[in-house]
Amino acid sequence: MARATLAGFFEIHDKVIEVTLSAVSGSSPRDGGTSMFVARDGLFGTIGGGQLEYMVIDEARSMLSRSVEVRDMNVPLGPEIGQCCGGRVAVSLRLATASIREAALEKEQADETALPHVYLLGAGHVGRALADFFQHMPVRCILIDQRKAELALSTADVERRLSVMPEQDISQAPAGSAFIVLTHDHALDFLLASVAIQREDAAYVGMIGSKTKRARFTSWCNDFCDGLSVASLICPIGAGGSRDKRPSVIAAQVAAEVITVLTSEPAAASAPKGADEPSALDDPLVRQRHVRKGRI
Numbered sequence: 172m173a174r175a176t177l178a179g180f181f182e183i184h185d186k187v188i189e190v191t192l193s194a195v196s197g198s199s200p201r202d203g204g205t206s207m208f209v210a211r212d213g214l215f216g217t218i219g220g221g222q223l224e225y226m227v228i229d230e231a232r233s234m235l236s237r238s239v240e241v242r243d244m245n246v247p248l249g250p251e252i253g254q255c256c257g258g259r260v261a262v263s264l265r266l267a268t269a270s271i272r273e274a275a276l277e278k279e280q281a282d283e284t285a286l287p288h289v290y291l292l293g294a295g296h297v298g299r300a301l302a303d304f305f306q307h308m309p310v311r312c313i314l315i316d317q318r319k320a321e322l323a324l325s326t327a328d329v330e331r332r333l334s335v336m337p338e339q340d341i342s343q344a345p346a347g348s349a350f351i352v353l354t355h356d357h358a359l360d361f362l363l364a365s366v367a368i369q370r371e372d373a374a375y376v377g378m379i380g381s382k383t384k385r386a387r388f389t390s391w392c393n394d395f396c397d398g399l400s401v402a403s404l405i406c407p408i409g410a411g412g413s414r415d416k417r418p419s420v421i422a423a424q425v426a427a428e429v430i431t432v433l434t435s436e437p438a439a440a441s442a443p444k445g446a447d448e449p450s451a452l453d454d455p456l457v458r459q460r461h462v463r464k465g466r467i
Contacts, residue, residue: 350376
């Protein structure tokens with residue numbers, strides 16, 4: 172199923188209310204500036220769900236039925252509405268005029284252009300399972316393989332790219348991209364992972380495998396890549412403690428790992444640690460982010 176777009180939503184619904192969190196204080200489900208669109212029989216986007224969203228949906232549809240074009244609400248997110256965030260939000264509801272629609276479409280396009288790229292280098296079982304997850308996330312996902320038949324097995328709404336030289340796809344990717352290496356060939360894995368590491372501007376570089384594979388890759392880099400440091404590499408990927416090796420389970424852990432890196436800042440690691448307290452840098456994800464930003 173193709174991803175829903177705001178343009179498609181506007182084509183279907185002629186009367187729409189734009190709902191925007193115009194101001195936020197304290198804790199709230201979404202940040203200020205977040206918008207959603209409400210039609211009589213449809214919704215696009217979310218301001219965080221819960222009772223707040225139910226309230227504004229009801230109000231927006233009431234506006235449509237009464238031909239009201241403007242409404243402002245100020246809502247405490249506490250016991251009064253059965254929500255426990257504890258903050259307060261100001262909500263702006265406006266009939267989506269032509270200018271509002273145009274501005275919203277321009278913002279959607281800008282947001283789409285700014286999405287981080289996630290390159291899945293290998294369309295085997297785990298690669299396809301990852302594509303199934305990433306199609307629902309705020310990223311541009313590119314599934315790459317040298318095998319046409321494997322690519323054809325993916326039904327995810329992501330870009331599928333047949334590439335005889337996937338190392339070129341890595342080299343031409345925008346800064347801040349994430350690269351997940353999981354081909355059918357260990358030698359190819361080593362080549363692609365080394366190319367991704369050498370970029371020095373990747374948000375995430377991960378390679379499927381084990382601690383043994385990582386050790387072999389480290390030795391390979393010493394021998395063939397002038398001692399290239401593998402400190403920024405995540406391998407094994409998705410090492411969350413589960414012993415379940417089914418592709419869908421591995422993919423779920425890896426997708427969570429990657430999206431965490433792409434959407435959060437590294438935790439501060441400057442505070443002194445006690446003798447028995449592990450350093451934040453012992454976490455490979457935290458260490459990778461610090462290496463990428465030149466902090467270590």
